[in-house]
Amino acid sequence: MERYKDFIDDLKEFVENPRIRFNEPMKNHTSFKIGGCADILVLPQNSEQVLSIIKLCRARNIPYFIMGNGSNLLVRDKGMRAVVIKTFNCLKHLEVSADYIECESGVLLSKLANAAWEHGLTGLEFAAGIPGTLGGAVVMNAGAYGGEIKDVIIETRYIDEDGICRTAKGEQHQFGYRTSMFQGTNKFVLSAKFQLDCGNKDEIKEKMGYLNQCRKDKQPLELPSAGSVFRRPEGYFAGKLIQDSGLRGYRIGGAEVSQKHCGFIVNSENATAQDVLDLIKHIQQTVKEKFGVELQTEIKAVGEE
Numbered sequence: 651m652e653r654y655k656d657f658i659d660d661l662k663e664f665v666e667n668p669r670i671r672f673n674e675p676m677k678n679h680t681s682f683k684i685g686g687c688a689d690i691l692v693l694p695q696n697s698e699q700v701l702s703i704i705k706l707c708r709a710r711n712i713p714y715f716i717m718g719n720g721s722n723l724l725v726r727d728k729g730m731r732a733v734v735i736k737t738f739n740c741l742k743h744l745e746v747s748a749d750y751i752e753c754e755s756g757v758l759l760s761k762l763a764n765a766a767w768e769h770g771l772t773g774l775e776f777a778a779g780i781p782g783t784l785g786g787a788v789v790m791n792a793g794a795y796g797g798e799i800k801d802v803i804i805e806t807r808y809i810d811e812d813g814i815c816r817t818a819k820g821e822q823h824q825f826g827y828r829t830s831m832f833q834g835t836n837k838f839v840l841s842a843k844f845q846l847d848c849g850n851k852d853e854i855k856e857k858m859g860y861l862n863q864c865r866k867d868k869q870p871l872e873l874p875s876a877g878s879v880f881r882r883p884e885g886y887f888a889g890k891l892i893q894d895s896g897l898r899g900y901r902i903g904g905a906e907v908s909q910k911h912c913g914f915i916v917n918s919e920n921a922t923a924q925d926v927l928d929l930i931k932h933i934q935q936t937v938k939e940k941f942g943v944e945l946q947t948e949i950k951a952v953g954e955e
């Protein structure tokens with residue numbers, strides 16, 4: 651903690667004590683329920699605080715990591731030598747006007763989709779069951795059942811690596827399959843604006859219910875996971891390749907290829923991050939040997955190696 655001493659003194663000037671956590675177990679902040687401790691975790695109250703935290707990190711040369719709801723993260727067992735800035739339940743302003751919704755990055759997609767439904771707006775039904783925040787969804791261009799964030803978003807407010815607030819519009823987002831201009835950078839997504847169509851409330855509700863039921867039927871939602879582990883290889887489905895490789899239920903330590911959906915790895919019994927990483931490697935090798943396909947991960951492994 652010595653290296654953070656001055657940083658912490660400065661941070662306490664503008665962030666209340668309970669919103670700063672030290673040696674915080676990341677397993678409490680990820681859907682995998684896995685992960686060593688982050689040196690510091692901060693829960694900012696608004697975008698002004700985020701900007702001040704980022705500026706302070708830059709001034710003190712302290713690395714920072716941005717997270718939403720941790721539903722696409724595998725935090726390594728040694729934890730994170732960084733300041734983790736968590737948006738979920740922190741940046742949660744949401745505003746609906748006519749056929750627009752503007753919302754901050756810490757709002758859950760399910761909440762955003764429900765707000766759209768309440769106002770009779772269609773276009774976000776696909777997002778109702780994705781367990782991430784808006785920020786994580788923009789970074790990942792999250793999508794399901796034929797819909798993607800890129801189809802409905804019009805602009806994003808973000809803080810760039812120099813601590814300057816900027817706006818990205820349309821094509822500037824560089825959206826692709828599970829990617830955007832924000833991936834692999836330290837740009838902080840603050841909020842985004844969506845344009846939706848007017849629709850029938852009952853039909854919107856019915857579609858969201860149907861898609862959520864499809865998830866319950868096909869995905870192992872009863873066990874901790876980070877969703878689909880691998881990106882979809884062109885011309886194949888990762889889950890089918892894994893299943894056809896005979897790996898359904900294959901275990902390393904407490905990590906297991908889901909019995910219900912082979913594209914998911916579940917934490918079935920106190921898995922470590924290393925168990926998951928070893929299992930990922932085993933799956934990649936097996937699928938490559940059997941089918942010649944190289945599976946790339948969709949989940950983000952972070953933390954000290």
Ligand SMILES: Cc1cc2nc3c(=O)[nH]c(=O)nc-3n(C[C@H](O)[C@H](O)[C@H](O)COP(=O)(O)OP(=O)(O)OC[C@H]3O[C@@H](n4cnc5c(N)ncnc54)[C@H](O)[C@@H]3O)c2cc1C
Nearest residue numbers: 718719720721722782783785786787792793794839876877
């Ligand atoms: C059961 C289950 C089902 C899932 N189903 C789907 C699905 O159908 N479709 C799909 O696309 N995904 C799915 N996922 C994966 C996950 O929910 C999405 O990737 C989601 O968009 C991640 O959001 P998050 O807030 O949890 O991001 P995190 O996991 O916290 O972070 C993901 C990445 O985004 C970055 N990030 C997060 N917030 C910000 C921000 N404000 N500014 C800058 N960077 C940020 C992080 O640094 C990290 O690189 C599923 C996951 C689970 C557990």
